[in-house]
Amino acid sequence: MSGVGGVGGTAPGPAGEVPGPGPESRWPGGGPDQESREPDGDPDPEGREPDDEPAPPTRPDRGWIGAPVPRVEGPLKVRGEATFAAEVALDGMVYAALAFSTTAKGRITTLDTAEAEAAPGVVLVMTHRNAPRMRPMPQFDTSEKAAGYDTLPIMQDDRVHWNGQPIAVVLAGTQEQADHAASLVRATYEAEPATTSFARAKAAGTEAGWFRGPLHLEIGDAEAELAAAAVSVDATYRTPPQNHDAIEPHAATVVWHGDDLVVHDASQSVAHTAWSLAHVLGVDEERVRVTSPFVGGGFGGKLLWQHQVLGAAAARLADRPVRIALSREGVFRVVGGRAPTEQRVAIGADRDGRFTALVHTGTQATTRHNAMPEPFTAPARSHYAVGSVKLDLRVAYLDVVANSTMRAPGGAVGSYALECAVDELAFALGVDPIELRLRNEPDRDPVDGRPFSSRHLVEAWRAGAERFGWDGRDPTPGAVREGEWWVGTGCATASHPYVRMPGGAVRITLTDRGRALVEVAAHEMGMGTATAQTQVVAELLALPPDRVSFAYGDSRMPGLVMAAGSQQTASIGAAVIAARRVLVAELLELVGDGSPLAGLAAEEVGALDRGLAKLDDPSRHESYAAVLARAGRAEVVVEASGPPPLEAATWSMHSFGAMFCEARVNAVTGEARVSRFLGSMDCGRVLNPRTAAAQVRGGIVMGLGAALVERTDVDERTGRVVNAGFAEHHVPVHLDVPEIDVIWTDVPDPRAPLGARGIGEVGVTGTAAAVANAVFHATGKRVRDLPLTPDRLL
Incomplete structure (x- = not known):
C-alpha cells in the first residue's frame, strides 16, 4: 500500500475522503522490532540514545499500511500473559454464582436461601429482598452512551420475565463453593400466561419494526409488477434463534474503592458501559471506570447485561471485590442472541x-x-x-x-x-x-x-x-x-x-525519545485493531512500528468508539488523522530559528524518517527528538476527534x-x-x-x-x-x-x-x-x- 499523505498537508475532507499518497510514502521508515513498546521506558541496555541507534531495516516498499504485520498482542496471548476479565486477581476477592428462574413469567412466591447461606464459604446471598436500589439499564442505541440490552428492573422485585432470569447471586470464597451454594437456592412461582412459541407470538399480532428508522419501504407497486413478471419466484425462508458462543464466556471482576467503581470487563463498549453502569447504580459517570484490554470474542454480545450490574451491586453489599463469570449455561440463560x-x-x-x-x-x-x-x-x-x-x-x-x-x-x-x-x-x-x-x-x-x-x-x-x-x-x-x-x-x-459513529477521539503523546503513544477507548477482540492502528500511526508519523504503542480498552481514555458495526477502523483512523494534524501544528510552534523547519506551515511538511520534512525539499528535515530537545520538552500531547461522519x-x-x-x-x-x-x-x-x-x-x-x-x-x-x-x-x-x-x-x-x-x-x-x-x-x-x-x- 502507498502511504496516506503528508502529515500536515492532507486530512479527510468533510465527507471523509482518504488522504492521497504523499512524498513520505517513498521515504524509508523503520522495520518492526519486538523490543519494549513503552513510550517512555528506561534507556536501552547498551545506553544508546535514540539518535545513536543503528538504522532499522527499511520498511516495505509500499509502506506499513498494507503490510501483513503479525498481531502486536500475539506474543502475550501465546505466552499466556494476556489477562482477561475473569483472570484479574484482587485481594479479598470472592466469587459469584447465579441461581436462575425456572418459569417464563410470573412471580416468585417463596424464595428459600437458608441452605445456601449456611453452605461452606458463603459470604452473601443477594436477592430482590436485600439488593441495593437500582434503575433499569438504558437500552442500547436509545442515547449516545446507552449499552444495555433490556429495560427491566434488575433484582428489584419478585417479578420473573423469562425462564433463566437471575433470582439470586451467591458470593463465596471459591467458585466451586459459590456454584454449590447457588444450587441450594429454592424458589416456587405463581406462573402467568407466557408467550414462548414464535408461531403463537405471530398469531397474537405483530407490530411494525423499527431500527434507526422504520423498516418499511415501498417504491412503485412491487406486488403488481411481481404478478405481471415473465418469470418469478416467491418463497418463505426461516432462520432459528442463535446464541452467542464466544470462546470466553461473559465475565467481570468488580471492586469498589469508596464510591468509585472499577469493572474489569469482557466488553466491546468500555465507555458506554461505564456511563450505563453509572446510570443504573446512581453514581456520577466519572466515578465508574471500565477496563477491557483483552476479549475472547464479542460479536455484538459483549455489551451490558445483567451480570455486570449484579456483580457491582453484590460487591457493594458485601464490601468485597467480586469476580462474576458466567458458566456456559449461564451465557444461554442471561445473554441473548440472534432472533428467529x-x-x-x-x-x-x-x-x-x-x-x-x-x-x-x-x-x-x-x-x-x-x-x-x-x-x-x-x-x-x-x-x-x-x-x-x-x-x-x-x-x-x-x-x-x-x-x-x-x-x-x-x-x-x-x-x-x-x-x-x-x-x-x-x-x-x-x-x-x-x-x-x-x-x-x-x-x-x-x-x-x-x-x-x-x-x-x-x-x-x-x-x-x-x-x-x-x-x-x-x-x-x-x-x-x-x-x-x-x-x-x-x-x-x-x-x-x-x-462510522460520532465520538471517535484519540490522544497522541510524542516523546523526546522518538516514541509515540496513542490512546483511545477502543477495543481489541482479536480482530487486529491494535496491529492495524499501530501500522497506521507508524506510516503517518514515519516511525518504526516498534516506536508506536497503541493503548485501548479503558473508559478513562478519550473517545466513544464501540466495537460494533465494523466501524472501529474508520472511526479511529479519522481521529488519528485529525490528531496528526494538531500534532504537526504544535511541533512547528516549537521549532526555533535554527531549525530546518523554521518558517514552514503545517501544509508544507510531511513525515519522514522519525521526524518532519518539507514536502518538496526532503533535505529540510528534523527529527521529533531534535525538535523537542531544542524546545526543552520531554513530550508533546495532543487530542483530537475525527470530523462528523457525513460521508455516509x-x-x-x-x-x-x-x-x-x-x-x-x-x-x-x-x-x-x-x-x-x-x-x-x-x-x-x-x-x-x-x-x-x-x-x-x-x-x-x-x-x-x-x-x-x-x-x-x-x-x-x-x-x-x-x-x-x-x-x-x-x-x-x-x-x-x-x-x-x-x-x-x-x-x-x-x-x-x-x-x-x-x-x-x-x-x-x-x-x-x-x-x-x-x-x-x-x-x-x-x-x-x-x-x-x-x-x-x-
Whole structure:
C-alpha cells in the first residue's frame, strides 16, 4: 500500500475522503522490532540514545499500511500473559454464582436461601429482598452512551420475565463453593400466561419494526409488477434463534474503592458501559471506570447485561471485590442472541433476467423489554437494480431473554433468504447464478439514488469465479457424484453497510525519545485493531512500528468508539488523522530559528524518517527528538476527534463480497459438508491483509455454523433453552471447516478515512446462502429452513 499523505498537508475532507499518497510514502521508515513498546521506558541496555541507534531495516516498499504485520498482542496471548476479565486477581476477592428462574413469567412466591447461606464459604446471598436500589439499564442505541440490552428492573422485585432470569447471586470464597451454594437456592412461582412459541407470538399480532428508522419501504407497486413478471419466484425462508458462543464466556471482576467503581470487563463498549453502569447504580459517570484490554470474542454480545450490574451491586453489599463469570449455561440463560425470523422473498424478472420487482418482507421475534430487531431487509436495499421494491419487517413478542446484536445483525439472515431466492430465480431462468447477478448490478443506490462511494463487486465476482474454477460447472443439480457423496457448488453476494459513529477521539503523546503513544477507548477482540492502528500511526508519523504503542480498552481514555458495526477502523483512523494534524501544528510552534523547519506551515511538511520534512525539499528535515530537545520538552500531547461522519449521508457505502462454496452431501446419511470456500472481498483498502483475512475467515466460519449446525432450541411449553451447552448446542469445529481462501479487490474508497471500509461482519453475510445453494446444486433439493441438518436433506 502507498502511504496516506503528508502529515500536515492532507486530512479527510468533510465527507471523509482518504488522504492521497504523499512524498513520505517513498521515504524509508523503520522495520518492526519486538523490543519494549513503552513510550517512555528506561534507556536501552547498551545506553544508546535514540539518535545513536543503528538504522532499522527499511520498511516495505509500499509502506506499513498494507503490510501483513503479525498481531502486536500475539506474543502475550501465546505466552499466556494476556489477562482477561475473569483472570484479574484482587485481594479479598470472592466469587459469584447465579441461581436462575425456572418459569417464563410470573412471580416468585417463596424464595428459600437458608441452605445456601449456611453452605461452606458463603459470604452473601443477594436477592430482590436485600439488593441495593437500582434503575433499569438504558437500552442500547436509545442515547449516545446507552449499552444495555433490556429495560427491566434488575433484582428489584419478585417479578420473573423469562425462564433463566437471575433470582439470586451467591458470593463465596471459591467458585466451586459459590456454584454449590447457588444450587441450594429454592424458589416456587405463581406462573402467568407466557408467550414462548414464535408461531403463537405471530398469531397474537405483530407490530411494525423499527431500527434507526422504520423498516418499511415501498417504491412503485412491487406486488403488481411481481404478478405481471415473465418469470418469478416467491418463497418463505426461516432462520432459528442463535446464541452467542464466544470462546470466553461473559465475565467481570468488580471492586469498589469508596464510591468509585472499577469493572474489569469482557466488553466491546468500555465507555458506554461505564456511563450505563453509572446510570443504573446512581453514581456520577466519572466515578465508574471500565477496563477491557483483552476479549475472547464479542460479536455484538459483549455489551451490558445483567451480570455486570449484579456483580457491582453484590460487591457493594458485601464490601468485597467480586469476580462474576458466567458458566456456559449461564451465557444461554442471561445473554441473548440472534432472533428467529420468517422471511418472504419474491423476485420478478423479464425473460432476460432483469429484475422488475423485489419483495422482501417477514417477521422476527423480540421481547417487550428491548427493541433490537434483526433488520433482515438491509441486503435488499443495496444488492440489485430493480424498478419496484417492497420491504417490510414486523415484530412478534416473546417472553424470553432479550435478543441482541449478533455479527452482521439483519445482514447475516437477510442475505440468506435474498441470495437463495436469486439462486432459485437463476435456476428457473436457466441462467448462470453469477451472470444473473451481474445483469442486475446497480450503478447507484437502488433505494435512494445516492452514488456509490466505491463499488467493485463485479471485479470481485470475476476474480473469484476464476480463482474458484467456476467455469465449466455443470448447471444441472445432482450431476456430480463421488462415491456416496453428491457434490455441488453455489455462490452468493455478501454485503455490510459502512458505519462510522460520532465520538471517535484519540490522544497522541510524542516523546523526546522518538516514541509515540496513542490512546483511545477502543477495543481489541482479536480482530487486529491494535496491529492495524499501530501500522497506521507508524506510516503517518514515519516511525518504526516498534516506536508506536497503541493503548485501548479503558473508559478513562478519550473517545466513544464501540466495537460494533465494523466501524472501529474508520472511526479511529479519522481521529488519528485529525490528531496528526494538531500534532504537526504544535511541533512547528516549537521549532526555533535554527531549525530546518523554521518558517514552514503545517501544509508544507510531511513525515519522514522519525521526524518532519518539507514536502518538496526532503533535505529540510528534523527529527521529533531534535525538535523537542531544542524546545526543552520531554513530550508533546495532543487530542483530537475525527470530523462528523457525513460521508455516509452523501454516498452509498458498503463492504461487499462474492462468496463461493463447494458442498458435499452424503446420499446415505444426509450429512452435508463444505469442502471448499472462497471469499472474494471488496472492502476498500486493506490495512493488514493478514489480520483482515483472519476476520473474513472468522465470519465465514460463523456463516458455516449457521448454515449447517447452529440452532438454539427452546421448549415452547416453558420458554427454557434446552441445549444450553456445547454438548447439545453445536458450533463448527476444525473438522467442519475447510481451507478458506480470501482474495481482495483492494481498491481504496476515496470517501472513507484511510480508504478502508469495515471487514468484521461482511464475511458472515452471504455464506449460509452460498452453502444452501451449493447443497441444492449437489442434490436438487431446496431446503429453505436453517440449519441444513441431515433430517432435512434425507
